[in-house]
Amino acid sequence: MPKATNSDHAVRLTSLRAQLSEAGFDGFIVPRTDEHQGEYVPSQAQRLRWLSGFSGSAGLGVVLAEQAAIFVDGRYTIQVRQEVDESLFTYRHLIEEPASEWLEQKVQPGMKIAYDPWLQSEAQVKSLREGVEKAGGELVAALENPLDQVWSDQPARPSSKSMPYDMAHAGCSSKEKREEISRSLKSSGADCAVLSLPDSVAWLLNVRGEDVAHTPLVLSFAVVHADGEVQWFVDNEKITSETLSALDNMVEIAEPGALEGRLAAFAKAGKKVLIDPATCPERVATVLEQNGAKLVRAMDPCQRPKARKNPVELDGLRASHIRDGAAMVRFLKWVTETALTRAGTDDPVTEMEAANRLLEFRKEVPLFRDLSFDTISGAGPNGAICHYKVTEESSLPLNRDEIFLIDSGGQFLDGTTDITRTVIIGAANDEMKDRFTRVLKGHIALATAKFPKGTSGMQLDSMARKPLWDAGLDYDHGTGHGVGCFLGVHEGPQRIGKNVSPAPLEPGVFLSNEPGYYKAGEYGIRIENLMIVREAGKMVGVEIPLYDFETVTLCPIDLRLVDRTIMTAEEVTWLNDYHARVRRELTPLLDDEHKTWLEEVTRPV
Structure with a gap:
């Protein structure tokens, strides 16, 4: 998308307000997501960026006749001020100052606030409606998106070709997965489930695509039935002969435009339909309810099985991280x-x-297909912007005695990687070492955690924060997110953070460990490895089964930033053991020059 100026955004905002007035609306909700609630969306769905200039992956805009606000989470509080004109949009924190509260304060009695029901989930609409109605207004579904009506050069929808995902990497056939989901639906009392998340569809059908940047998805919907039958609502031009031949006769392909009619037919036939209120478009629920469906509101049935990686996927993830680690050594x-x-x-x-x-x-690494996200390459003050995206205009030099943060990952056919390393160019001062070591101590605390069945990520989050809290410090982002296998680098439902987790951690779940510290205007620190939840080994005197983590990311941690004096003996042992493993696993993939360098930077402390 070409970079627009503040005056461009002012004109766009004026055009949207004129369109809203013509349609009889007093305001409009502009989410960052598309109809699939995805973090990575195609150019055609970048509505919030087109309107405001904000390019982050999570946000929401609310436009009224005389004022507007943009809501972003803690990762983007610095970035939004750099990208969005404050004279056009008021800045708000997405979690601490939610849109529902702002609407309650700003909406006047009798106002009609519009939203696109394809772009909002039931849960999101419920919260927004509460705020609007408390103010005496009305939240109204707009089946024709008013912003799309004024976006004259809106890009076309993506139409990339799909491809089958080979069993050598998937480890489980689509038929086997559908049988598992069939059992799940029967136990929930549902006849079928609507899948609106493209990663769920990709996992269930063992297909991949290129509809969005860096995540191998085919943007589509599906309905999976308790007998294992699937209707896949996807543009026909995306289906290749290879994809078609990999699917069996239990999978029917239909155009996306047929979705509403088929949902209505299922409803009229008395089907009990499962939808996920957190992710499914509100429009889907409305069509089903208007036609008499009995709704079962529950988590997308593919989410937890997809999160529990099978043995083939786990082996692929381990292998891809070894190859990626060798590339990172060359880079560092x-x-x-x-x-x-x-x-x-x-x-x-x-x-x-x-x-x-x-x-x-990374391009030299076998099975590499793409980055898993835009690399966060932040020198000095740009490192303090959690999800900073470098451009030719913003690109800073890497100066002597400054911290450099690099957060990056790759999409490999056998796995998805995501790693952050923070290094010093030259020499670090005492404050940098203290902050880095506190982040490292939190990282180690989480990496070595043992916990019983049923434990959620929220219960473990404080372990990673305590060394920072002890010094009156913190970070405003989650500590861990789920990661897919040649799928999304951010994957639910598993996560580690301050907020309630929708699912407990269980064996096979793959997620990140990434505490950080950010000093605005100076530097940022983050140490990120990926981990697999596993059953802990038997221990003497233990009365209940425990889980722990297997760290799979292998890459040096910059010892020049470590303050040994504030580390415990156990923490030093972990660091030395980790570096010994890094040397052991990566050395076979390196030439003599890089072997020598790796030996030095992973020396015992």
Whole structure:
């Protein structure tokens, strides 16, 4: 999407308000998501960015006749101020100052506030409606999106070709998965379930695509039935002969435009239909209810089975992380040495050059297909922007004695990677070492946690924060997110954070461990590894079965930023053991020059 100016956004906001007035609306809700509630959305669905300039992956806009607000979470509180004109939008925190509260304060009695029911889930609409109605207004579904009506050069919907995901990497056939979901539906009392999340469809049918950047998805809907039959609502042009031949006769392909009619037919036939109120578009629920369906509101039945990786997927994830780790070693050697050599010259290493160089290293890795997200390459103050996206205009040099944060990942046919490393270009000061070591201590506390069955990520979150809390510090993002297998780098339902987790941690679940610290205007620190939940080994005196984590990310942690004096003996042992494993696993993939460098940077402390 071409970069627009503040005046462009002012004109767009004026055009939207005129369209709302013509349609009889007093306001409009503009979510960041598309009809699939995805984090990564195609250009055609980048409505909030087109209107406001905000390019982050989570946000919401609310436009009234005389004022507007944009809501972002803690990852984007700095970024939103850089991208969005404050004279056009008031900045609000998505969690602490939710849109429902703002609407309650700003809406006047009798106002009609519109929303697109395809772009909001039932749960989201419920919260927004409460705020509007408390103010005496009315929340109204607009089946024709008013923003789309004024976006004259809106891109076309994506139409990339699909591909089957080979059993050698999937580890389980679509038929087997459908049988598992069939059992789940029967136990819930549902006859069928609507799948609106493309990652659920991709996992269930063993298909992948290229409809959005960095996540191999086919944007589509599906209905899965208790007898294992599936209707897949997908643009016919996306279906290749290879995909078609990989599907069996229990999968029917239909155009997306047929979805509402089929839902109505299921409802009239007396079907009990499962929908996920947290993710399914409200429009789906409305069509079903208007036609007499009995709704079962529950979590998408594919989410937890997809999160529990099978043995083939786990082996693939381990293998992809070893190969990715070797690429990271090559990169870290290059960036720490080259940036220091060129610091202060007319040709310093820049954030953009670093991101591009890492991509080149990854492209040499077998089974690599794409990045898993836009690389966060943040030098100095840009590192304090949690989800910073480097551009040619924003790209800073990597200066001597400054911290550089690189958060990146790859999509490999056998796994998805996501890793953050924080390094010093030159020498660190005492404050940097203290903050880095506290983040490391929290990372180690989580990596070594043992916990009983039924434990949620929320219960473990404080373990990663305590070393920072002890010094009156914290970070405003989650500590861990789920990760897919050649799917989304952010995957539910598993997570580790301050908020309630929708599902407990269980063996096979794959997720991140990434505490951090951010000093606005100066630097950012984050240490991220990915981990697998597993059954802990038997221990003497233990009365209940315990789970723990297997760390699969293998890459050096910068010892120049470590303050040994505030680490416990157990923490030092973990760090030394981890680095010994990094050397053991990665050395076979490195040449002599990189082996020597790795030996030095992973020396025991």
